[in-house]
Each structure stands twice: as structure tokens, then as C-alpha cells.
Amino acid sequence: xxxEPRHLRTVGPIEVGPGDAxxxxxxxxxxQRWIASPDYVVVAAGADDVVxxxxxxxxxxxxxxxxPRRITVRxxxxxxxxxxxxxxxxxxxxVSTMDGVYYDAEMEAYCVEAGATNWxxxxxxxxxxxxxxxxxxxYSVGAGGHISGGGFGLLSRLHGLTVxxxxxxxxxxxxxxxxxxxxxxxxxxxxRALQDLWWAHTGGGGGNFGVVTxxxxxxxxxxxxxxxxxxxxxxWGLFKADPQKFKDxxxxxxxxFEAEHTGEGGPxxxxxxxxxxxxxxxxxxxxxxxKVGLIIQLDGTRDDSIERLxxxxxxxxxxxxxxxxxxxxxxxEHPPLNDQYIPTRLSWLTxxxxxxxxxxxxxxxxxxxxxxxxxxxxQLDVLFxxxxxxxxxxxxxxxxxxxxxxxxxxxxxxxAVPQRSSVLKLQYQxxxxxxKDANRDGAFDYQDALADxxxxxxxxxxxRGFYQDMYAETGGVPVMPTPELxxxxxxDGCYVNYPDVDLSDPEFNDPTEGQPxxxxxxxxxxxxxxxxxxxxDPRNVFRHTQSVRLPGTx
Numbered sequence: 001x002x003x004e005p006r007h008l009r010t011v012g013p014i015e016v017g018p019g020d021a022x023x024x025x026x027x028x029x030x031x032q033r034w035i036a037s038p039d040y041v042v043v044a045a046g047a048d049d050v051v052x053x054x055x056x057x058x059x060x061x062x063x064x065x066x067x068p069r070r071i072t073v074r075x076x077x078x079x080x081x082x083x084x085x086x087x088x089x090x091x092x093x094x095v096s097t098m099d100g101v102y103y104d105a106e107m108e109a110y111c112v113e114a115g116a117t118n119w120x121x122x123x124x125x126x127x128x129x130x131x132x133x134x135x136x137x138x139y140s141v142g143a144g145g146h147i148s149g150g151g152f153g154l155l156s157r158l159h160g161l162t163v164x165x166x167x168x169x170x171x172x173x174x175x176x177x178x179x180x181x182x183x184x185x186x187x188x189x190x191x192r193a194l195q196d197l198w199w200a201h202t203g204g205g206g207g208n209f210g211v212v213t214x215x216x217x218x219x220x221x222x223x224x225x226x227x228x229x230x231x232x233x234x235x236w237g238l239f240k241a242d243p244q245k246f247k248d249x250x251x252x253x254x255x256x257f258e259a260e261h262t263g264e265g266g267p268x269x270x271x272x273x274x275x276x277x278x279x280x281x282x283x284x285x286x287x288x289x290x291k292v293g294l295i296i297q298l299d300g301t302r303d304d305s306i307e308r309l310x311x312x313x314x315x316x317x318x319x320x321x322x323x324x325x326x327x328x329x330x331x332x333e334h335p336p337l338n339d340q341y342i343p344t345r346l347s348w349l350t351x352x353x354x355x356x357x358x359x360x361x362x363x364x365x366x367x368x369x370x371x372x373x374x375x376x377x378x379q380l381d382v383l384f385x386x387x388x389x390x391x392x393x394x395x396x397x398x399x400x401x402x403x404x405x406x407x408x409x410x411x412x413x414x415x416a417v418p419q420r421s422s423v424l425k426l427q428y429q430x431x432x433x434x435x436k437d438a439n440r441d442g443a444f445d446y447q448d449a450l451a452d453x454x455x456x457x458x459x460x461x462x463x464r465g466f467y468q469d470m471y472a473e474t475g476g477v478p479v480m481p482t483p484e485l486x487x488x489x490x491x492d493g494c495y496v497n498y499p500d501v502d503l504s505d506p507e508f509n510d511p512t513e514g515q516p517x518x519x520x521x522x523x524x525x526x527x528x529x530x531x532x533x534x535x536x537d538p539r540n541v542f543r544h545t546q547s548v549r550l551p552g553t554x
Contacts, residue, residue, distance in 0.1 A: 029077030054180035076142025083544035109216035114144035139356035149497030157405030203417035226300035231337035254374025418523035475514025
């Protein structure tokens with residue numbers, strides 16, 4: 001009999017292994033640094049498929065033992081490190097086809113399946129129900145990892161983090177060490193273990209406790225019908241001619257959001273206007289890009305939005321001193337936004353689509369930091385120095401996002417996200433492609449990087465040196481305040497959804513002055529995460545370089 005046409009085959013757990021044309025695509029994620037060689041990839045269509053895949057995997061290892069090669073899970077494939085696509089991975093479970101978004105009457109909540117992307121989630125929730133999750137702007141990021149790490153985007157200052165609205169989560173766990181089962185944990189579950197499992201998914205990160213298959217939300221916000229947007233830039237030549245102008249702009253940018261949070265200092269007009277709807281992204285690029293960029297979004301339905309926009313811009317960068325130009329270059333993940341040089345009022349969904357981009361698929365390295373205050377003078381000097389150094393890469397930058405607002409209204413222990421007093425969120429980024437045929441096969445691809453580690457070396461050296469210099473006073477990392485370090489007011493750790501394995505390396509995180517990676521991500525919440533890990537994954541099936549450790553292990 002002839003083979004059944006692929007489009008007619010029964011949807012279910014599909015194993016894609018070497019020799020299948022899909023294997024090349026499914027064994028890698030968005031970051032082309034990380035390409036695994038698993039025995040196969042399971043394309044799962046539902047929780048039952050995940051259970052079957054896990055049980056098959058577990059039968060290959062003696063009962064109770066830690067499997068020598070890992071099983072990992074991917075939704076959108078945007079993990080920055082090799083947590084999903086590592087050399088030691090035996091099986092990848094791909095949940096990207098599990099992408100339903102709907103109202104669940106039985107749960108009395110809105111359901112987002114783990115494979116739904118940011119764009120699919122916002123379009124379905126908004127078009128059907130007029131609601132949204134305050135999540136990220138990168139359209140192809142999957143819900144599975146994005147939400148479990150906290151979830152953050154352009155509406156977060158106005159409506160909080162995504163997990164601030166999380167009511168329940170469905171997770172496939174291996175509680176009894178030998179068999180997988182579907183577990184639903186609610187915020188109001190009566191059992192403490194289930195409460196811990198729900199709480200662990202409000203910022204505890206992916207790949208720690210099981211395979212997430214569904215999330216449910218209550219109290220989701222309505223986005224503004226319209227938003228006011230603006231995208232502009234300043235020529236790097238202005239700053240290279242007068243470095244103080246660069247430092248003053250960046251300092252005032254930080255001072256604005258610090259003053260908004262504390263109610264002290266900053267411009268006088270902050271006492272007259274509410275700016276919680278203001279979200280900004282300051283693109284501090286490598287000088288070879290030619291421009292520094294700024295993206296702005298406010299609630300466009302308010303009568304005072306134009307005035308508030310102009311006051312903000314005139315305070316941080318008065319135009320007579322900082323001549324404005326078009327945002328006409330790709331900066332980080334954002335495309336050219338020439339049409340929004342003039343303040344532009346758009347429907348919220350249209351504006352979200354305009355900002356939704358991932359940038360080209362290439363190699364990348366990232367680092368993060370939360371700041372609870374504006375930049376110090378020393379940090380401003382470091383910023384300028386590392387952005388104008390001999391390292392020349394148009395695709396290297398520091399993106400500084402506005403933070404705070406409603407995010408900081410939540411207690412640090414109510415969710416697994418402890419950073420509830422920050423005003424800036426920093427993402428250090430550098431991107432590159434292979435650029436040479438190192439293995440001489442006539443083409444550029446990931447094998448060239450394997451043949452010549454020197455391809456990545458200058459990019460890694462730049463971002464690591466930049467980061468260590470910025471936080472040199474605290475061991476090379478942005479430490480969190482603790483009773484032992486009461487005099488550290490400016491930083492508050494790192495964002496688990498921007499993972500950075502260097503935080504685990506004493507070469508880049510001085511163990512005598514810095515803090516362990518888990519403290520930088522989770523602060524005082526780590527002990528409860530370990531309790532959840534011990535109960536729900538006692539066999540340590542779900543693990544990676546920076547996964548939550550079982551109690552008593554490092």
C-alpha cells in the first residue's frame with residue numbers, strides 16, 4: 001500500500017530522527033550557537049503525547065536513577081543558552097503545535113497552551129475577548145518558557161508581569177520517579193505542594209519541574225484601544241564629539257524612572273502627570289551602528305499623551321542640544337521604524353504588530369541586570385568606553401528598558417519573581433554570523449564555529465568585559481541587596497528569561513564578592529523553588545546548567 005499522505009496522517013506524538021528532513025530544523029532553536037544531536041525530537045500534540053514521550057524516555061534508565069542524557073522541552077525555541085539544545089540531550093519534546101488560546105468555562109479562566117507564540121496569544125485573546133497578557137514583544141517567543149520565567153513586555157508598567165495574572169498551570173511531572181502524569185496546580189489549590197508548583201511557574205524559569213502544557217489566566221487587562229508611539233534616534237557622531245552629552249542623556253533617562261518610582265527628584269512635571277503607561281526602550285548601540293535609538297509607547301486614548309510624550313523627551317534630550325533623526329536602522333531585535341518618527345497614534349494591535357520582530361536568526365550572547373536607581377558616574381564612563389572601543393560590531397548593544405509601575409506593586413514573595421523595586425531592566429546583546437568557511441566545505445554554517453572557536457571569541461570577550469566592568473565593584477555581577485550588603489542600592493540581580501551561564505563561572509562571577517547564579521535570579525525565593533523541585537522532580541529528570549537544584553546539592 002502507498003504511504004498515507006503526510007497531511008492526512010493522524011496527529012499525535014511524532015518522532016523525528018536523523019534522516020528525516022525535519023530533523024535539521026527541529027534539533028535547533030533561534031540562536032544558531034546551539035544545535036543538538038538528540039536521538040529524536042518528539043512533536044507533541046497534547047499532554048498525553050508528552051506523558052508517552054516521558055515514559056518512553058524513562059524506561060531507558062534504571063528506576064530512580066538520574067538519566068545520563070537529558071530530555072528537554074521547546075515551545076518557541078528562544079532559549080539564549082544551551083539548556084534545550086545541548087550536547088548532552090537525548091530527546092527534545094517540541095510542544096509548538098499545542099497552540100490553543102481560548103476561554104475555559106470549567107476553569108473560569110483564559111487558557112494559553114504552551115506552544116502558542118506571543119503574537120498568536122495576543123491576537124486570539126484580543127480579537128475574541130478584547131483582553132491581553134502583558135507579555136513580550138518578540139512575536140515568535142513561545143508561551144511555555146516566556147510565562148514560566150515571569151513574562152514582561154510593553155504593557156507591564158501599566159498592568160504588571162504576565163505571571164501576576166496566572167491562575168493555574170498544567171504540568172506533566174514525574175512525581176513518583178518512574179512514570180509521568182498530568183498535574184494541574186492552581187493559585188487556590190488547597191494542598192501546599194500544588195500551591196508550590198503553581199508558584200514555581202510564576203517566575204521560576206523553564207526546564208525545572210516538568211513539561212508545561214497549559215496556562216490559565218484570570219483578571220487579564222484590556223489594552224488601550226489606541227497607543228501613541230514614537231521612534232527616533234541620535235547620531236553617534238554627536239556623542240563621539242562630546243561624550244558628556246551621551247552620559248547626560250543616559251543618566252537623565254535613568255533618573256526619570258527612578259524619580260517616578262520614589263517620588264523624589266526628577267522633573268517637576270512628574271508630580272502632575274501619571275506615567276505608568278509609558279514604556280520605553282533605549283538602544284545604546286556600538287558606535288559603528290551610527291545611531292542610538294529610542295522607542296516610546298503610551299496610552300493613546302488619554303488627552304494628555306502628546307504633552308506627556310513631549311515633556312519626557314524634552315527633559316531627557318532637549319532637541320536644541322540633541323538633534324533628532326530617523327530610527328531607520330535595525331537595532332537589536334527591532335526593525336527600522338521610519339514611519340514612527342512623527343508621534344503616531346495607532347490601534348494597540350497594529351502597534352504591537354509593528355514592534356513584533358525577532359531580528360534575523362544568527363548567533364548571539366546575552367546578559368541582563370535589574371537596576372533600582374539610575375546609572376552611577378563610573379558606570380556611565382564604562383558604558384561610553386565599551387560602546388566606542390576597538391570592537392566593531394553594528395549588532396552589539398545595551399538595551400535599557402523602562403521598568404517599575406504596576407510591576408513594583410506586587411510583593412517579592414507573592415510570585416517567584418523577586419525583583420519588585422527596579423526601575424530599569426538591562427539586556428546586553430551581541431550578535432554575529434560565522435563569516436568564514438572554517439571547515440572548507442564551501443558554505444557558512446554552524447560547523448564552521450565548531451571548527452574555529454575564534455569566530456565567536458571577540459564577541460564573547462566584548463560582552464563579558466563590558467558586563468564585568470559595569471559591576472566591577474560587586475564581583476562582576478549586578479548583585480541583589482541583602483542584609484549583608486545593605487550599601488548596594490543600584491542593582492537587583494538578573495532576569496531568568498535572559499539566562500547567562502557565565503553567572504555560574506567563577507572566572508566571570510567572583511565567588512568572594514559576587515553572588516551565586518540562583519541568588520541573582522531568585523533571591524530569597526530560591527529555597528521555596530527547591531522545595532517544589534524536591535517534591536515534583538525528586539529524580540532530577542528536568543535539568544540544565546542553571547536548573548533549580550535539589551536541596552543539599554549545588
